[in-house]
Amino acid sequence: MTAANETSPHSAAAEPASETAPGTAEGITSHDLPLPAGLAKAMAENWDPAPAMPHPASRGGTPSTGAATFARNRAAVSAAFGGQLVVIPAGVLKVRSNDTDYAFRAWSAFTWLTGETVEGAVLVLAPSGTGPDSGHTAALYVREYEGPGTPGYFTNRVHGALWVGNVPSVADTGAVLGVATRPLSELGRDLEAHRGRPVLAPRGVDPAVDALLPSAEAGRLEQVLDELRLIKDDWEVSQLQAACDATARGFADVAAELPTVLAGGGRRGERWLEGTFWRRARYEGNEVGYSSIVGAGQHATTLHWWRDDGDLADGQLLLADMGVEVDSLFTADVTRTLPVNGTWTDTQRQLYGAVLESQEAAIAEVKAGADFLAAHRAAMWVLADHLHSWGVLPVTADVSCATDVEAPGAGLHRRYTLHGVSHMLGIDVHDCAAARDETYRNGRLGAGYVLTVEPGLYFQPNDLSVPPEWRGIGIRIEDDVLVTDGAPVNLSGGLPRQPDEITAWMREVQSRPVRP
Structure with a gap:
């Protein structure tokens, strides 16, 4: 046709x-x-x-x-x-x-x-x-x-x-x-x-x-x-902000449904939560900006877990990577990792804290004139340092590898971090993909750029190099950050990231009905 x-x-x-x-x-x-x-x-x-x-x-x-x-x-x-x-x-x-x-x-x-x-x-x-x-x-x-x-x-x-x-x-x-x-x-x-x-x-x-x-x-x-398209003007930033705000409401809907899913036995809970967010996306915008990733338990260690057909169980972490595409087609791209039952275990909190620290270090590098990979390097340094202090990496973070873009840990940390920290965001979730390397990956950030900052730690369920209690845990924290001539602006910062703030927010949204 x-x-x-x-x-x-x-x-x-x-x-x-x-x-x-x-x-x-x-x-x-x-x-x-x-x-x-x-x-x-x-x-x-x-x-x-x-x-x-x-x-x-x-x-x-x-x-x-x-x-x-x-x-x-x-x-x-x-x-x-x-x-x-x-x-x-x-x-x-x-x-x-x-x-x-x-x-x-x-x-x-x-x-x-x-x-x-x-x-x-x-x-x-x-x-x-x-x-x-x-x-x-x-x-x-x-x-x-x-x-x-x-x-x-x-x-x-x-x-x-x-x-x-x-x-x-x-x-x-x-x-x-x-x-x-x-x-x-x-x-x-x-x-x-x-x-x-x-x-x-x-x-x-x-x-x-x-x-x-x-x-x-x-x-x-x-x-x-x-x-x-790399540089967004004020109107385009307003569309991205609207997408992030709608996405935050979608995450609240998902968190509010967790007790209901658990009370029902958790069967195919990932699908229920995926559909919950999709309803918000259709109500507030055009669609989801990409296939939602809703991974509970070990599914969180699969970077693009798009099947979203797993069960939920008490004590798991839920990794949700989701974004609303508003009617102008600008999209958010946000990830939060939540304790399904609203309470962190000591191990979950320890690992989550490392990822959060790495993300904060990365966001601080998102500024006009910085090179695109500065945020990635900052996050990887923090994660490699933690991995070494925990006895997982055999070398310190400052040991470099000639063939690797990052110095930390001779690149060995990548077994557990897996992916880059940032990509451009706008009317596409992976925006500006046809731009040349010299203006994107190897380029300098300019005021008006918007990019994700999304470090993670992933311990596969069959990875014998980490303690048994870590296996099957995946944690990612992702926000959408605007580059300015001053401090970076976290467009999705309305969603909590601190562990205690997350659990307090979960209790609050679960205390009221989900509404349009």
């Missing part, structure tokens, strides 16, 4: 039951009722226009609060690619199975440039001249759904307004987002005016755009986009 094809596995209502609908995946047959000519004629008559749909980025019809940011972002891309046609698609629906699709999520750079999140939309930056300083004219192409009086109103399950509801008008979209907006049906004709001009477009995001622009190349486009 392509963005230009209005038929799909979902538009099969107009087809005879024994035939395959146009656009349906090969081998899939429609079993819907045929559409008699009389019904088709009747369905085309006696309708008022489809109910109006306000744009989700507006509040009472007012322009989006991010419109100035989107315009700034487009201007930055225009300055980088003067004289070149730039085409950025939102992407298309992806099949989940048979004739059902995944919920749509727009290509991140597209939303960063427009504030739009709908399937099939396309941004075109058309050069105003041929020189590198000529600037661009922006046009956003959005789909108009099939409305009353058209056959697709009743037959098109993907873009028929009777099936899925109407969409904002082209004019309303432009007014809300602050950009000239045109019907998607005009995209092909408008691009004809630029035939023969060099064009930049990401490949594989929208097959229809690929077909319209067969000579397009991505070139440096994705790299430049991601490097521009």
Whole structure:
């Protein structure tokens, strides 16, 4: 299925039951009722226009609060690619199975440039001249759904307004987002005016755009986009703060459910808690920003424990790595490790304290001008020092390894720490991934960068190098930190991290019902 094809596995209502609908995946047959000519004629008559749909980025019809940011972002891309046609698609629906699709999520750079999140939309930056300083004219192409009086109103399950509801008008979209907006049906004709001009477009995001622009190349486009996205302005920081605040409420919901899960025997408690957080994410935003990691007991030692199908038991630790993606698609990424029954054992508290100390040392290094890896080195030094003092590491933290990025413990600490401490955060959970090493991993932090700080200790259940009582314990603490010209700002600092504060917070949230 392509963005230009209005038929799909979902538009099969107009087809005879024994035939395959146009656009349906090969081998899939429609079993819907045929559409008699009389019904088709009747369905085309006696309708008022489809109910109006306000744009989700507006509040009472007012322009989006991010419109100035989107315009700034487009201007930055225009300055980088003067004289070149730039085409950025939102992407298309992806099949989940048979004739059902995944919920749509727009290509991140597209939303960063427009504030739009709908399937099939396309941004075109058309050069105003041929020189590198000529600037661009922006046009956003959005789909108009099939409305009353058209056959697709009743037959098109993907873009028929009777099936899925109407969409904002082209004019309303432009007014809300602050950009000239045109019907998607005009995209092909408008691009004809630029035939023969060099064009930049990401490949594989929208097959229809690929077909319209067969000579397009991505070139440096994705790299430049991601490097521009490293610095967040005030509006983008406000979106990340909103995501962190919603995430904190989701964590409170999860903590409040722990006694209920334990009282019920703990069966598949990870799934119950995953669903609890997902409800908060859907209520307060668009979705979760990534698959939630909810690991109880030894599951916490698996870094990406996405099965979330384990039981909960009294005395375990729960490692929950979760984030709400708000409607603008900016996401939080937060981890807390909680004692399931609300009480730390001496061993749990000892190990947790080391991770917390390492995180605090790392956050202190998050400042403008510092190199990206400074926080990682600070955290690893603290953890390696603890591991040596506990008799786990045979060497002190200051013993270096020529092939290792960290000096602590000749790199041997990595058996228990496993991963890096930070990654960029923004409209993607692992933001700006196409940026060059010299601007990201080997670069310097600038005011407006937002990154995670997430050290951990993981003692595998089969690791004979640590005491038996440590085996199967995983601890991670993660926060989202804004770089400024002064002290770092912990955007997710509203969630407690100190052991006693955590248990007091758990008692407090468990004393009141979970509410929207």
